[in-house]
Amino acid sequence: MKPFAFSQPQDVDGVLALLASEGARPVAGGTNLLDLMKENVMSPTQLVDINLLGKAGLDKVEEADGGLRLGALARNADTAYHALVKERYPLLSSAILAGASPQLRNMATNGGNLLQRTRCVYFYDVGTPCNKREPGTGCPAKHGVNRQLAILGTSEQCIATHPSDMCVALRALDATVHVRGKGGERAIPFADFHRLPGDRPDLDSTLQPGELITHITVPDADRFRAHSAYIKVRDRLSYAFALVSVAAALDIDAGGTIRAARIALGGVAHKPWRVEEAEAALVGKATGEAAFEAAAERILQGARGYGQNDFKLVLARNAIVQALTTATRGTEHAQGKGNQQPNGERP
Amino acid sequence: MDLYQKYPIRLRINEQDREFDVESWVTLLDLLRERAGLTGTKKGCDHGQCGACTVLVDGKRVNSCLTLAVMQNGHEVTTIEGMAKGNELHPLQQAFIEQDAFQCGYCTPGQICSAAGLIAEGQARCRDDVRELMSGNLCRCGAYPQIARAVIQVMGIEEPDTKKEGFTTGAVLT
Ligand SMILES: Cc1cc2nc3c(=O)[nH]c(=O)nc-3n(C[C@H](O)[C@H](O)[C@H](O)COP(=O)(O)OP(=O)(O)OC[C@H]3O[C@@H](n4cnc5c(N)ncnc54)[C@H](O)[C@@H]3O)c2cc1C
Ligand code: SF4
Ligand code: FES
Ligand code: FES
Numbered sequence: 367m368k369p370f371a372f373s374q375p376q377d378v379d380g381v382l383a384l385l386a387s388e389g390a391r392p393v394a395g396g397t398n399l400l401d402l403m404k405e406n407v408m409s410p411t412q413l414v415d416i417n418l419l420g421k422a423g424l425d426k427v428e429e430a431d432g433g434l435r436l437g438a439l440a441r442n443a444d445t446a447y448h449a450l451v452k453e454r455y456p457l458l459s460s461a462i463l464a465g466a467s468p469q470l471r472n473m474a475t476n477g478g479n480l481l482q483r484t485r486c487v488y489f490y491d492v493g494t495p496c497n498k499r500e501p502g503t504g505c506p507a508k509h510g511v512n513r514q515l516a517i518l519g520t521s522e523q524c525i526a527t528h529p530s531d532m533c534v535a536l537r538a539l540d541a542t543v544h545v546r547g548k549g550g551e552r553a554i555p556f557a558d559f560h561r562l563p564g565d566r567p568d569l570d571s572t573l574q575p576g577e578l579i580t581h582i583t584v585p586d587a588d589r590f591r592a593h594s595a596y597i598k599v600r601d602r603l604s605y606a607f608a609l610v611s612v613a614a615a616l617d618i619d620a621g622g623t624i625r626a627a628r629i630a631l632g633g634v635a636h637k638p639w640r641v642e643e644a645e646a647a648l649v650g651k652a653t654g655e656a657a658f659e660a661a662a663e664r665i666l667q668g669a670r671g672y673g674q675n676d677f678k679l680v681l682a683r684n685a686i687v688q689a690l691t692t693a694t695r696g697t698e699h700a701q702g703k704g705n706q707q708p709n710g711e712r713p
Numbered sequence: 714m715d716l717y718q719k720y721p722i723r724l725r726i727n728e729q730d731r732e733f734d735v736e737s738w739v740t741l742l743d744l745l746r747e748r749a750g751l752t753g754t755k756k757g758c759d760h761g762q763c764g765a766c767t768v769l770v771d772g773k774r775v776n777s778c779l780t781l782a783v784m785q786n787g788h789e790v791t792t793i794e795g796m797a798k799g800n801e802l803h804p805l806q807q808a809f810i811e812q813d814a815f816q817c818g819y820c821t822p823g824q825i826c827s828a829a830g831l832i833a834e835g836q837a838r839c840r841d842d843v844r845e846l847m848s849g850n851l852c853r854c855g856a857y858p859q860i861a862r863a864v865i866q867v868m869g870i871e872e873p874d875t876k877k878e879g880f881t882t883g884a885v886l887t
Binding site (some may be wrong): 369396417444473 | 718720736737738764773776781786808830831838847850
């Protein structure tokens with residue numbers, strides 16, 4: 367790591383004042399930022415440790431306006447195992463527990479999880495060009511190692527994916543990100559928080575320099591509670607980033623007709639991917655493979671592979687159908703119960 | 714702004730109060746090994762990927778390679794050296810010996826600290842839960858079946874039928 371100055375302010379105003387200076391960055395759990403600093407991918411000259419804001423209440427998980435309020439400094443583990451989250455937002459709980467390892471989830475914060483950076487191998491290797499790390503240098507991934515990378519929403523400049531699991535569930539649940547900057551507070555709908563690469567792949571989100579995430583809110587999702595599933599497909603059983611993941615939630619009436627559906631994908635794009643039109647088309651249909659396959663087709667419209675990741679086109683389609691089928695059967699804490707499968711079988 | 718400034722910090726490590734002057738970039742792992750003389754905690758990947766550096770901070774397991782010593786000022790740290798009570802081994806240490814749960818032993822301090830954290834968290838109910846919740850600790854010697862057995866022995870979970878045990882490989886769709 368390159369040398370940097372360090373400070374630990376007591377309150378949000380203190381943090382904002384320090385973040386105003388060039389080269390300053392907040393550090394929360396440190397599990398992504400310190401990793402990137404060790405690789406010289408990011409080299410802030412000043413780290414502002416925001417953990418004391420936890421004591422000021424930013425580490426709370428609580429009910430708010432009939433929904434959920436997640437403090438930016440609440441740890442991923444504490445969020446996933448929180449009684450309110452486990453009981454009323456099982457999809458979010460499962461998605462968080464599908465990510466990283468218990469040690470990392472104990473340190474990782476909700477705010478930091480949103481801003482973790484891509485795991486594209488060229489981005490991590492400062493010896494190679496990369497438009498996201500150094501705009502204008504090129505994208506070797508397009509014709510190179512791209513097994514992990516995107517099939518949707520890519521640009522000429524970058525085909526990276528956003529690696530978060532938690533964010534996929536938050537997108538499906540219509541969360542809102544609340545931030546504070548020098549100009550005051552603002553609320554960003556989750557759909558607008560992460561960006562597609564376009565010609566500015568260096569910008570992952572619409573958060574402005576100097577802004578701090580204070581909390582995330584999630585509206586009431588009671589109607590999806592009984593039928594949701596987070597499915598994560600990866601190269602090993604646990605502790606690996608998603609090749610493809612799907613957060614699926616259904617509201618089904620007694621006769622098996624879909625009243626509402628939510629489907630968000632991870633591992634396929636620069637942001638959690640959701641096509642609301644495909645969800646709307648499911649309304650009024652009977653649950654079952656035919657309807658789910660049609661939804662998958664619509665969601666994956668325009669998808670293209672870059673060689674090593676071509677298999678994701680089929681994998682994503684199957685994962686969508688599987689997630690919706692699992693959700694139809696009924697919610698289980700698939701990940702919360704270890705690697706036991708929802709129907710109790712061993713993998 | 715002095716980038717090379719040292720920061721005075723106080724940590725309670727294995728029930729002893731210790732004071733250090735550290736540069737901002739010193740990780741908790743490097744502090745434990747290089748400055749506190751506690752080399753039981755191992756450096757594997759130094760990037761949060763292997764779990765060899767797992768210690769307990771305020772009772773919770775964390776990767777000490779991905780946190781700065783200065784960020785842990787005022788906190789309580791338990792390392793593998795703090796597990797035994799005098800000459801009496803921690804039940805997990807004893808179980809690791811009984812179950813033959815290590816070969817080279819490099820990953821073992823992290824495995825044992827992680828298992829202690831797992832037990833304290835209280836989320837595991839069965840052997841598969843233990844396996845999933847120990848997944849942050851890699852063992853290049855492949856001692857996983859014995860490690861899982863050692864942990865479930867301490868937790869009092871019944872030994873599964875070993876004939877049914879086996880490797881699970883590849884991605885799994887639910
Ligand atoms: C080996 C490994 C495996 C992993 N596997 C997975 C996985 O499978 N799925 C998954 O989703 N994640 C995974 N992760 C990533 C992990 O979840 C993230 O590193 C973590 O969530 C980041 O949170 P943090 O608090 O540690 O962030 P930090 O590292 O502290 O910060 C990350 C970024 O966010 C900024 N930031 C932090 N908090 C705020 C705030 N409140 N306001 C504004 N900016 C802020 C920081 O400046 C920094 O740029 C893995 C990580 C590792 C090391
Ligand atoms: S895909 Fe994006 S992050 Fe990866 S090399 Fe190309 S520009 Fe860089
Ligand atoms: S050394 Fe910390 S996880 Fe590998
Ligand atoms: S015993 Fe050798 S690495 Fe685990």
